Amino acid sequence: MSDWIDVCATDDIEEEDVIRFDHGIRSFAIYHSPEGEFFATDGLCTHEQVHLADGLVMDHTIECPKHNGQFNYTTGKATRLPACDHLGTYPVRVAGGQVQIQLSE
């Protein structure tokens, strides 16, 4: 079973930026792309468990704030060392002005 969960209002995330979203014991990173789309990945870098929401979004890339590893946040693919393992990605939609993430229970 999966649920759509409210994250924030659409204008809470600037374009080409990211915020942190914690749900239960899990942490996610929610992105607003330059094209105006929203995406969600695991919130912690796969290299050293640093919160990606403190990092830098450049086009479709998120760069980890600690070691500068990079990921494509639309696919979760690790694109620059020291990040080797890919990020998990999650479905996102906008409903009633809210960004929502779909999580499996």
Place this chain on the structure above:
Amino acid sequence: MTTVTTDIPPRDYQLSDKNAQQAFDRGLASAEWYHTDVDRKVMKALMKRSDGPAIRDTLIWLCLLVASGAGVIVLWGSWWVLPFVLIYGVLYGSACDARWHECGHGTAFKTAWMNDAVYQFASFLVMRNPVTWRWSHARHHTDTVIVGRDAEIAVMRPPDLLKVVLNFVGVFDVWYSMKALLLNVGGVLQEHELSFVPEPEQGKAVAAARVHVVIYAATIVAAIVLGSWLPLILIGGPRAYGCWHMLMTGLLQHGGLADNVTDHRLNSRTVLMNPVSRFIYWNMNYHVEHHMFPMVPFHALPQLHALIKHDLPAANPSIWDGYAEMIPAFLRQLRNEDYYVRRELPPTAKPYREDLREI
């Protein structure tokens, strides 16, 4: 500035499983570090990448390198060659370190291939395996000056001052670098390298070392065939005779300060420097700022310093002042390795985060 002594068992700097476990048990490894609060929009502006400053500085660097190298070749055999050797040596053997560092972080240029190209070139100049040292530096940022975890602690306690002095002409560093490269050529990574280089990267480290060693071997052959030291003065040699500026600035980064803490204000030093040294060092004199926010490119570090200096110990106003603080600390550490320099925070700063040291 106050001075501090503590009562901690003698340090074991080996990157062994036992020492790693000890660091984890004490909450020092892969810890969450103190950060000064900076508004997200301001930080985004500071982190913004640009090719312009790095292209400008790299062109200046390469032009000066080629011009001074040409001077060395033309004037070889005359005493007039000495100033050219001095300039070429520093541009090769010292400036390479900052280029290696900034491009390793991927922050110098906006364009990825430019970072990678300069990183590979600078890694060769500084005699570092570009693969192993990328991972070593990632560890340095995860566990800065954490004993048993950080592979890049320049001066271990108690300090070996003879080694420090001889490294101003690269004696130990060149020896250790060549030894590591030659072992890598044979497919061997040392124990400490294996502790931070993931398995899929180890083959790349071997390949990179082979490229470096082939170039050094060709240089030695050229020197023998020509019956001249000139090839070695131009390639490889500057890592020894020209590295003094790298040492002079690099030792200040963490020398004489605290270890086993999770607040870069306690273990890193920002030193204000003259423009020439800042060009050679690519603004790494703003070292507390760099460690706290490694995403900020070298050209934005002065702005970052201005923004957060209210929360940092006052920067040392000169290289001289930094040494006046660091050398007495090294001398005290000869008698008491737990001694370190603890600098006063301004009244506007948040207190040091040092709780983990007490665990």
